[in-house]
Amino acid sequence: MATMKSLIGLINKIQRACTVLGDHGGEGMSLWEALPTVAVVGGQSSGKSSVLESVVGRDFLPRGSGIVTRRPLVLQLHKTEDGTTEYAEFLHAPRKKFTDFAAVRKEIEDETDRMTGKSKAISNIPIQLSIYSPNVVNLTLIDLPGLTKVAVEGQPESIVADIENMVRSYVEKPNCIILAISPANQDIATSDAIKLAKEVDPTGERTFGVATKLDIMDKGTDCLDVLEGRAYRLQHPWVGIVNRSQADINKRVDMIAARRKEREYFETSPEYGHLASRMGSEYLAKLLSQHLETVIRQKIPSIVALINKSIDEINAELDRIGRPIAVDSGSYYPERLAKCYILHMPGFFLTVWRFVCRFLDKATKEKIVIVTEGEEERKFKEEIGLDALPEEYGGRAKLTLIQDVLLPQTAPQMLTTNNDNV
Numbered sequence: 553m554a555t556m557k558s559l560i561g562l563i564n565k566i567q568r569a570c571t572v573l574g575d576h577g578g579e580g581m582s583l584w585e586a587l588p589t590v591a592v593v594g595g596q597s598s599g600k601s602s603v604l605e606s607v608v609g610r611d612f613l614p615r616g617s618g619i620v621t622r623r624p625l626v627l628q629l630h631k632t633e634d635g636t637t638e639y640a641e642f643l644h645a646p647r648k649k650f651t652d653f654a655a656v657r658k659e660i661e662d663e664t665d666r667m668t669g670k671s672k673a674i675s676n677i678p679i680q681l682s683i684y685s686p687n688v689v690n691l692t693l694i695d696l697p698g699l700t701k702v703a704v705e706g707q708p709e710s711i712v713a714d715i716e717n718m719v720r721s722y723v724e725k726p727n728c729i730i731l732a733i734s735p736a737n738q739d740i741a742t743s744d745a746i747k748l749a750k751e752v753d754p755t756g757e758r759t760f761g762v763a764t765k766l767d768i769m770d771k772g773t774d775c776l777d778v779l780e781g782r783a784y785r786l787q788h789p790w791v792g793i794v795n796r797s798q799a800d801i802n803k804r805v806d807m808i809a810a811r812r813k814e815r816e817y818f819e820t821s822p823e824y825g826h827l828a829s830r831m832g833s834e835y836l837a838k839l840l841s842q843h844l845e846t847v848i849r850q851k852i853p854s855i856v857a858l859i860n861k862s863i864d865e866i867n868a869e870l871d872r873i874g875r876p877i878a879v880d881s882g883s884y885y886p887e888r889l890a891k892c893y894i895l896h897m898p899g900f901f902l903t904v905w906r907f908v909c910r911f912l913d914k915a916t917k918e919k920i921v922i923v924t925e926g927e928e929e930r931k932f933k934e935e936i937g938l939d940a941l942p943e944e945y946g947g948r949a950k951l952t953l954i955q956d957v958l959l960p961q962t963a964p965q966m967l968t969t970n971n972d973n974v
């Protein structure tokens with residue numbers, strides 16, 4: 553389990569590095585596209601935000617009428633030890649910890665507007681949000697704008713096609729797991745999510761069907777044909793969900809109460825009681841996390857091959873144009889306390905390090921790392937915290953403290969060099 557946890561953590565790190573480097577898919581073969589992801593797809597008001605919030609167990613997504621999600625939101629969930637405080641962190645504001653989830657919502661709105669202006673336009677540049685909590689499973693989900701049929705006031709006519717194209721650009725990638733949200737109180741045959749999923753994944757091997765709003769289906773009807781896989785057969789089982797209704801949201805029913813209500817709904821339901829253990833948002837979160845781990849494990853060799861290819865290309869380019877001189881150690885006065893470590897890296901970790909690291913030198917198995925005390929040191933340790941990689945990928949990275957050192961005030965917060973160069 554610890555191994556699996558670190559695999560999802562590893563992919564999260566590479567994904568963050570891609571965003572920083574401006575790789576979010578598009579032309580050509582990119583690393584971003586090689587990473588397995590779960591994209592949440594559905595028509596407007598199908599219950600996408602509700603499902604995501606339920607999986608996280610927190611209210612944090614912008615709500616409102618019209619198209620609210622206007623940039624992809626890459627949501628990385630990290631499970632922490634029981635009893636630790638929940639917090640959120642955005643990649644665009646890395647040093648700020650949000651413990652107030654209303655402020656997270658506000659930041660998503662502001663960051664969306666920063667890219668799109670106050671217009672209701674959309675942008676395909678993702679916002680990256682990490683949530684650290686004891687109440688989540690390790691999982692990465694991408695929330696996409698809701699598929700819509702008509703433009704609203706202030707939006708260009710092209711918005712309908714623009715959204716579909718953006719969503720399609722995610723779900724058509726063979727590495728994308730599609731979480732297709734369909735409201736059960738409408739005919740699932742006409743569900744936008746299922747229509748699109750069938751187009752890009754006709755065999756259904758990448759699609760997880762989710763039926764929301766089971767509680768407000770017309771009297772005398774039920775969703776058993778879908779949930780038992782007779783109506784729309786996918787390779788993975790359908791999951792039924794009961795989210796908070798608008799009235800619940802208005803009454804500020806919290807997530808814990810909503811999850812409990814959902815569990816009770818299935819356990820006591822005459823129609824769905826026999827499926828209770830395979831229904832609900834908590835089950836969905838676990839199912840997705842397990843599936844994502846399995847897919848990541850299968851994809852690791854091809855991801856490593858792609859990283860190596862990119863590094864070779866970048867190194868060839870650097871050899872052509874010349875490498876920057878990183879530090880002129882003679883010109884500074886020593887002022888900050890730093891730690892000097894030897895980092896020993898196994899093969900697989902080495903490859904990832906070379907990609908994520910800010911210094912694209914020729915990495916060897918051992919590096920000297922000097923890192924300033926405090927936040928930078930914490931981040932660095934977190935970055936190399938892949939201490940449970942499977943043996944076949946080289947096992948643990950080891951870090952040995954050599955001594956305390958003083959670093960010049962103006963020097964970078966972290967310096968690395970290959971051990972054999974020292």
Ligand SMILES: Nc1nc2c(ncn2[C@@H]2O[C@H](COP(=O)(O)OP(=O)(O)OP(=O)(O)O)[C@@H](O)[C@H]2O)c(=O)[nH]1
Pocket residue numbers: 594595596597598599600601602603616617618619620621697698764765766767768793794795796797798799801
């Ligand atoms: N009763 C009930 N209401 C639900 C359920 N799921 C969602 N709703 C309600 O349906 C409305 C739309 O839900 P959202 O989660 O905002 O849907 P969305 O797909 O994110 O909507 P957009 O972002 O506008 O596209 C809200 O008022 C929810 O309270 C459900 O399972 N049962």
